[in-house]
Amino acid sequence: MSKVPLYLILGGLIPSFAMPVLARWRKQACAPLTVLVCGGLFVMALLYGREMLIGGPFYQAVADWPPPWGIEIAIEPVSALMIVLITGLYLLIALFSSRALTKEINQDSIGWYYVEFLLCLTAMLGLVITHDIFNMYVFIEVVGISACALVVSKGDRTSTEASLKYLILATIGSGFILLAIGMLYMITGHLNMRFAGAILAQSAGQYPYMIWIMMTLFVVGFGIKSALFPLHLWLPDAHASAPSPSSAILSSLVVKVYIIALFKLFFIVFGNEFYQASNVRYLLIILGASAMLFGSFFAFVQLDLKRRLAYSTVAQLGYIYLGLGLATPWAIVAAFYHLMVHALMKTCLFLCAGAIYYQTGEKKVTRLRNIGYTMPLTAGSFTVAAFSMVGLPLTGGFISKYLLAVESMGASYPYFIALIVLSGLLNAAYYFPIIWQFYFVSAEQPVEKRTFHKDKIPFSMQLPIIITAAGIIVLGTAGVMAYDYLQQIVLHFLS
Amino acid sequence: MNWEAIIANYPYLVSVIIFGIGIIIVLTQSNLLKKVIGLNIMTSAVFLFYIAFGNIEGGVAPILDPAAPAELYINPLPSGLILTGIVVGFSTSAFALALIVKMFSHYGTINAPDFMKMR
Numbered sequence: 001m002s003k004v005p006l007y008l009i010l011g012g013l014i015p016s017f018a019m020p021v022l023a024r025w026r027k028q029a030c031a032p033l034t035v036l037v038c039g040g041l042f043v044m045a046l047l048y049g050r051e052m053l054i055g056g057p058f059y060q061a062v063a064d065w066p067p068p069w070g071i072e073i074a075i076e077p078v079s080a081l082m083i084v085l086i087t088g089l090y091l092l093i094a095l096f097s098s099r100a101l102t103k104e105i106n107q108d109s110i111g112w113y114y115v116e117f118l119l120c121l122t123a124m125l126g127l128v129i130t131h132d133i134f135n136m137y138v139f140i141e142v143v144g145i146s147a148c149a150l151v152v153s154k155g156d157r158t159s160t161e162a163s164l165k166y167l168i169l170a171t172i173g174s175g176f177i178l179l180a181i182g183m184l185y186m187i188t189g190h191l192n193m194r195f196a197g198a199i200l201a202q203s204a205g206q207y208p209y210m211i212w213i214m215m216t217l218f219v220v221g222f223g224i225k226s227a228l229f230p231l232h233l234w235l236p237d238a239h240a241s242a243p244s245p246s247s248a249i250l251s252s253l254v255v256k257v258y259i260i261a262l263f264k265l266f267f268i269v270f271g272n273e274f275y276q277a278s279n280v281r282y283l284l285i286i287l288g289a290s291a292m293l294f295g296s297f298f299a300f301v302q303l304d305l306k307r308r309l310a311y312s313t314v315a316q317l318g319y320i321y322l323g324l325g326l327a328t329p330w331a332i333v334a335a336f337y338h339l340m341v342h343a344l345m346k347t348c349l350f351l352c353a354g355a356i357y358y359q360t361g362e363k364k365v366t367r368l369r370n371i372g373y374t375m376p377l378t379a380g381s382f383t384v385a386a387f388s389m390v391g392l393p394l395t396g397g398f399i400s401k402y403l404l405a406v407e408s409m410g411a412s413y414p415y416f417i418a419l420i421v422l423s424g425l426l427n428a429a430y431y432f433p434i435i436w437q438f439y440f441v442s443a444e445q446p447v448e449k450r451t452f453h454k455d456k457i458p459f460s461m462q463l464p465i466i467i468t469a470a471g472i473i474v475l476g477t478a479g480v481m482a483y484d485y486l487q488q489i490v491l492h493f494l495s
Numbered sequence: 496m497n498w499e500a501i502i503a504n505y506p507y508l509v510s511v512i513i514f515g516i517g518i519i520i521v522l523t524q525s526n527l528l529k530k531v532i533g534l535n536i537m538t539s540a541v542f543l544f545y546i547a548f549g550n551i552e553g554g555v556a557p558i559l560d561p562a563a564p565a566e567l568y569i570n571p572l573p574s575g576l577i578l579t580g581i582v583v584g585f586s587t588s589a590f591a592l593a594l595i596v597k598m599f600s601h602y603g604t605i606n607a608p609d610f611m612k613m614r
Contacts, residue, residue, distance in 0.1 A: 134576050141583045145590055152594065157601035161610060164527070164594045171534050171587050172521060178541045178580060179514065185573070186548045 005048060005060055005073045008083065009126045011041050016118030023111020030114045031098035037118060038094045041125070042087040049080040057492065059131070068195050072131040077489040078336075082128040082260055085340060086253055089347050090121050092464035097245035099458045100354050104243040105154050113153045120146040120249065124257045133181050133191045133269075136261055140177065144170040144225065147254050150246040151238045162237035169224055169234045176221030180214045184269065187211075193268045201271055211270075215280045218265055226258035228284075228321060229291030232314045236298075239310035244354025247306060251313045252346040256339055259317075263324055267493040276327055284325030289419055291318025296426035305353050305365050308430060309346070312389065315423060316342045323404055326411045329494060333486045334403035340482070341388065341396035341475055348385040348468035352378050355457050355465060365434055372438035375455040377462060379438045381469035386431035388472045391424045396475030506547035513540035525607045527595045531588055538584040542577045549573030 015037045023030050052058065057076040061067055075083075094117070105113060123142035130136050148170070152163035185191060187207055188199040204211060220231070227235040235255075239247050266275045275281065295315030302308040316338070323335025355378045362368060372379040388395035391402075401420055408416035455462060475482065501508060517537025521530050554569035599605050602613055 134579070138579060138583065141587070145587060148590065148594075152597075155597075157598075160594055160597050160601060164591065164598060167587070167591050167594065168521060168530055168534065171591075172518060172537070174583075175514070175517075175534075175537045175541055178538070179544065182541065182545050182548065182573075185576075191572075 005075055005129055006062060008041065008044055008048070008129065009122055011044065012037060012118045012122035012125065016115050016122060019114045019118065020111040023114075027107070027110060030111055031094070031101075034114050034117060035091065035094045035098060038087060038091040038121070041121070042084075042091045045080075045083040045087040048075050049084050051075070052077065052080045067192050068190060071135050072192055072194075073129050074131045075129060077485070077492045078260065078264070079128045081336070081340075081485070081489065082257065083125055085343055086121065086124050086128070086257070089252060089343060089468075090249070092467060093245050093248050093347065093351070095460050096248075096351050096354070096464045097243075099460050100245060100358055101243060103358055104354070109153060109155070113150075116146045116149040116153065117245075117249075120150060120254070124253060127257050128260055131193050131268075133184065133193060133196065133265075135191075137174070137178060137181055140225070140258070140261065141174055143254060143257065144174060147250055148238075150249065151242040153246065154241070154243050156241075158237075159241040162234070162241045166234040166238040169231075173221045173224030176217045176224070180217035180221065183210055183214045183217075193264065197269045197271055200269060201274075204274060211274075212278075215266075215270065215278060216283075218262060219280055219283060222258045222262040223287070226255045226262070227314055227317055229287050229294060229314065229318060232291070232295070235314060236302075236307055236310040239313065240304060240307040244306070244350050244357065247310070248347045248350035248354075251310065251350060252343040255313065255317060256320075256343060259320060259324070259339070263493070272494045281325050281327055284321050285413075288318045288321030288323075288325055289416060291315060291321065292419060292423040293318075293426075296423050296430070300426060300430045302430075303365050304363055305356075305368070305434070306350070306363065308365060309349050309353060312427070312430070313342075313346060315427070316346075316389070318423075319400065319404060319420075322416070323400075323407070326404075326407055326413070328407055328411050329487070329490045330403060331407040331411065332490050332493065333483065334400050334407055336486050336489060337396075337403065337475075337479070337482065338400035341400055341472065344468050344471045344475065345385045345388050345397065348381055348465060348472065349389075351461075351465050351468065352382040352385070355455075355461055358461065359456050366437075368434060368437045369441045370438075372435075373451065374453050375457070376452045377455050378457070378465055379435075381465045383435050383438070384469040384472055386435060388476065389431055390428045394473065394476045396472045396479060398476055399479045507544060510540045510544040510547060513537075513543065516540075527598065527605045527607060528592075530607075531591045531595070534591070535584065535588055538580065538587075542580055542584075545573040545577045545580070 015033065019030055052075050057074060059072055059074045062071040062073060101110065120143060123139045123146060127136060127139040127143060130139060148163045148167045151166060152159055184196060187210060188196040190196040190199060224231045239251050242250060292315050295311055295318060299308050299311035299315065302311055319338050320335045323331045323338065356362060356371060359375060384395065388397035391397045401424065405417045405420050514537055517533050517540055520533030520536060524530055524533060549570045551567060551569045554567040555565045557568040557571045595605055602610055
C-alpha cells in the first residue's frame with residue numbers, strides 16, 4: 001500500500017459533498033453509502049495502523065512541498081490510535097443512524113444530515129493526522145461548524161438554541177487558538193509542528209512571557225472546545241438536544257480530538273521538559289479534578305436521560321485532563337486508556353438512549369421502568385457501560401481509574417485517590433437508579449412474574465450497541481495488551 | 496515596565512484591545528445580532544495581529560522583479576493565512592446568522608433573555 005494518508009481525508013470529503021445530490025435522486029441510498037464510506041475508511045485506517053506498527057511513524061508532504069514550507073501529514077502512534085478509534089466508532093454510529101434517524105429528524109433533510117456527518121468525520125481525521133498548525137486550525141473550524149450543524153439537524157427550537165450557543169462559544173475558543181498560533185508563528189517562523197518545536201527549544205528563554213501567554217491561550221481555546229470544567233456551559237444543551245447518533249459522535253469523539261490536538265501541541269511543539277516545568281500543568285490538574293467532582297454533581301440532579309449522560313461526559317473529561325496534567329508516563333497511559341474506554345462507553349450509552357427512545361419514546365430518567373424486560377439486550381449493554389463509568393472491575397473504566405489512582409500516588413498527590421473514589425461513587429449514585437428502574441421497579445406486575453421479551457429495534461441498531469458493550473468488557477479484561485501500544489505513544493511523545 | 500517597547504509594538508497592543516472589546520460584546524450583549532458582530536470584531540482583531548507581525552518596516556510587496564530586485568520584502572505568509580481566516584470567519588457568521596433567522600421563526604424575538612422566559 002502506498003503511503004498516502006491524504007486518501008483518508010479525501011475518502012470522506014468527496015462522498016460528503018455527493019450526499020445532497022444523491023438525496024435528491026434516491027433518499028434511501030444515503031445511509032447505506034455512508035456506512036460503506038465509513039467501512040472503507042475503517043479498513044484504510046487499520047491498514048495505516050498496521051503499517052505504522054511495522055515500519056514506525058511515517059510522514060508525507062502534501063503535493064510534494066517538502067516539510068518546512070508545505071503541509072505535512074503524519075501517522076504517529078497517537079494519530080494511528082485515533083484514526084482507528086474514530087473510523088471504527090463512526091462505522092457503528094453510521095450503522096445505528098441508518099434506522100434510528102427515521103424517528104428523530106425530518107426525512108427531507110436526511111441528505112444534509114449526512115453531509116455534516118461525513119464532513120465531521122473528515123475534519124476529525126484531518127485534525128489528528130495533520131502536522132501543520134494552521135492546517136490544524138482549519139480542521140478545528142470545520143469540526144466546530146459541522147458539529148453545530150449536527151446538533152441543529154433536528155430543527156426544533158431547543159436544538160437551534162443549543163447549536164447557536166455552541167457556535168458562539170466555539171468561535172470564541174477558535175479566536176483564542178488563532179491568536180496563539182499567530183504568536184507561535186511570530187516566535188518560530190514555522191507552521192510545521194516539528195520545525196516550530198525545534199526552533200522553540202533553542203529560543204524559549206528569550207520569550208518567557210509570550211510562551212506563558214501562548215500556552216494559556218491554547219488551554220483556554222481548546223478548553224472551551226473540549227468542555228474543560230468551568231468552560232463546559234455549551235455541552236449539556238448541545239449534547240442533550242441533538243439526535244442520538246449526533247450526541248454519540250459529539251460526546252465520544254469530537255471533544256476528544258481537541259484534547260489530542262492540545263497535547264500534540266504541548267508535546268511536539270513545546271516539548272516534554274518545557275511542559276513538565278510549566279504552570280499550565282497545575283491548571284489542568286485543578287480544572288480536571290474539579291470537573292470530576294462538579295460534573296458528577298450536576299449530572300446527579302438531571303432528570304432527562306441524555307442530559308444526565310452529557311454532564312457525565314464533563315466529569316469523565318476531567319479524568320483525561322487530570323491524567324494529562326499529572327504528566328508522568330503512566331498517567332498519560334491512563335489518560336489515553338480512559339479516552340479510549342470513554343469513547344466506547346459514551347457511544348454505547350447514547351446509542352442505548354436512542355434505542356430506548358426509538359422503541360418506547362421515553363426520555364425521562366424516572367419513566368424507564370421495565371426496560372430491562374422489554375429490551376433486555378439494550379438494557380444489558382447499558383448496564384455494562386454504566387458499570388464501566390462507575391469503575392467496577394472487569395470493565396474498561398476500572399483499569400483507567402486504577403491506573404490514574406496509582407499514578408496520582410506516584411506523582412505525590414495522594415488526595416486525588418479520594419477524589420477518584422468519590423467521583424466513582426457519585427457516578428454510581430446517578431447511574432444505579434436508572435439500572436434499578438430497568439429491572440426492579442414494578443410497573444404493574446411483581447418482579448418474579450415478569451418475563452424477558454425480545455427488543456423491538458432493528459438489528460442494525462442492536463449490533464452497534466452490543467459491539468461497544470463487548471468492547472468495554474474486552475478492554476477491561478484483556479486491556480493489558482493495549483498497554484504496550486499506549487506506552488509507544490508515551491515514548492513517542494516524551495522523547 | 497518597558498514603555499518604549501510597548502509603544503514601538505503598538506499594533507499588537509491595539510489588536511489585543513480590540514480582541515478584548517469583541518469578547519466583551521459577545522458576552523455582555525443580549526441581542527444575538529450584536530453577539531455575531533462581536534464575534535466578527537474579535538476575529539478581525541486577530542487578523543490585524545497577523546497582518547501587523549507580517550509587516551516589515553521599509554519592505555515592499557513580495558513580487559520579484561528580476562530587473563530591479565528590492566532589498567527587503569514583507570512576509571506574505573501571514574496575509575495568506577488570513578485569507579483562510581477570513582473565509583472561516585465568513586462561514587461562521589453566515590451559519591450563525593442562519594441560526595438566528597431560525598431562532599426568530601421559533602421564538603419571534605432575537606433577544607437572549609426572552610428565550611429563558613419562553614421555555
